[in-house]
Amino acid sequence: GSTIGIIGGGQLGRMLAVAAAQLGYRCHVYAPDGDSVAAEVAAHFTQAAYDDEAALSRFADSVDVVTYEFENVPVAPLRALTQKVPVRPSPDALAVAQDRLSEKAFVTELGGRTAPWAPVSDRAELDAAIARVGTPAILKTARLGYDGKGQARLQSAADADAAWATIGGWPAILEGFVRFEREFSVIVARGIDGREVSWDPADNLHDHGILAHCVVPAGGIVERQAQEARLLAMRVAEKLDYVGVLTLEFFASAEGPVFNEMAPRVHNSGHWTIEGAVTSQFENHIRAVCGLPLGDTGLAARRVTMDNLIGEAADNWDVILADPTAHLHLYGKDEARPGRKMGHITRLEF
Numbered sequence: 001g002s003t004i005g006i007i008g009g010g011q012l013g014r015m016l017a018v019a020a021a022q023l024g025y026r027c028h029v030y031a032p033d034g035d036s037v038a039a040e041v042a043a044h045f046t047q048a049a050y051d052d053e054a055a056l057s058r059f060a061d062s063v064d065v066v067t068y069e070f071e072n073v074p075v076a077p078l079r080a081l082t083q084k085v086p087v088r089p090s091p092d093a094l095a096v097a098q099d100r101l102s103e104k105a106f107v108t109e110l111g112g113r114t115a116p117w118a119p120v121s122d123r124a125e126l127d128a129a130i131a132r133v134g135t136p137a138i139l140k141t142a143r144l145g146y147d148g149k150g151q152a153r154l155q156s157a158a159d160a161d162a163a164w165a166t167i168g169g170w171p172a173i174l175e176g177f178v179r180f181e182r183e184f185s186v187i188v189a190r191g192i193d194g195r196e197v198s199w200d201p202a203d204n205l206h207d208h209g210i211l212a213h214c215v216v217p218a219g220g221i222v223e224r225q226a227q228e229a230r231l232l233a234m235r236v237a238e239k240l241d242y243v244g245v246l247t248l249e250f251f252a253s254a255e256g257p258v259f260n261e262m263a264p265r266v267h268n269s270g271h272w273t274i275e276g277a278v279t280s281q282f283e284n285h286i287r288a289v290c291g292l293p294l295g296d297t298g299l300a301a302r303r304v305t306m307d308n309l310i311g312e313a314a315d316n317w318d319v320i321l322a323d324p325t326a327h328l329h330l331y332g333k334d335e336a337r338p339g340r341k342m343g344h345i346t347r348l349e350f
């Protein structure tokens with residue numbers, strides 16, 4: 001049997017490893033943290049830093065293909081690995097998707113709509129950016145942000161000092177605040193043969209910048225804007241010669257779908273696909289990186305909802321487990337912290 005190398009040790013890696021095991025693959029997880037929830041379900045584990053080139057090189061020697069569940073991996077050491085083993089999606093795709101400035105430029109080039117934006121690398125540039133973009137606006141670190149971390153909101157130019165104090169020092173981006181009706185995401189999978197599939201976009205509800213709830217089918221404005229967004233996502237995947245699962249997040253606005261950011265990986269807004277679609281995002285990612293044909297992405301129920309379990313774990317397990325429509329997923333994280341994703345529940349309605 002072949003071994004898949006997964007860089008990153010969180011719940012996305014865990015769900016990838018479960019899907020891989022079902023198809024007869026072994027997984028080797030590479031992560032800096034000793035208590036990786038992905039490593040718990042994998043055959044092999046390397047605990048080392050993402051930029052430890054010697055450890056990465058030994059890891060590459062032990063696997064047949066490398067993928068990642070985490071986009072904040074330095075690109076240069078990954079590029080070096082491609083001498084030894086296929087890395088899918090490619091480090092070039094990762095380079096575009098791990099930086100808010102490059103992903104927005106890339107999508108604009110392909111005809112996508114974004115919020116007005118400007119790069120900010122020092123305090124003076126923030127004033128220039130505010131003049132160009134206007135307010136309200138959001139200052140975000142260009143890299144390394146997730147779950148709304150590394151962001152500061154500006155109601156007016158008077159908030160510039162406070163925002164800079166929060167974010168300052170990092171290469172950043174100022175984005176105009178989009179007046180959206182709904183948020184949604186398009187998840188596509190592209191195979192080695194270039195064939196692309198995508199799931200019905202989920203209507204995503206966030207709570208304090210963290211995804212809380214998804215509904216599929218989305219209905220309403222999201223459904224009306226889904227096709228345009230889907231075509232853009234597929235163009236992005238083609239242009240990057242992408243192999244694997246790629247997610248694009250959108251705001252549904254009066255002007256049409258506004259691209260927010262992309263993730264070069266499986267995505268929280270696709271967890272519903274485990275039980276709610278014929279083939280899950282995790283299985284199709286494994287199929288893609290292993291060169292297998294992709295599976296059908298159709299809905300397996302009339303309506304599917306997904307609720308994240310964030311922070312303190314729920315305590316009504318008996319109610320959830322007794323609900324025949326509910327599928328409980330717990331990620332095996334020992335410590336519940338505010339804002340930490342501990343698990344999720346998917347419900348299918350027939």
Ligand code: ATP
Binds near residue numbers: 149176260
């Ligand atoms: P993720 O966990 O999705 O990777 P992130 O930290 O990368 O999150 P974003 O997706 O950029 O952050 O922003 C988090 C949320 O903040 C968005 O889902 C949206 O609700 C809100 N938001 C971000 N940018 C804008 C914007 N330009 N206009 C309006 N709302 C925004």
Ligand code: MG
Binds near residue numbers: 145146
């Ligand atoms: Mg993000």
Ligand code: MG
Binds near residue numbers: 249260261
């Ligand atoms: Mg986001």
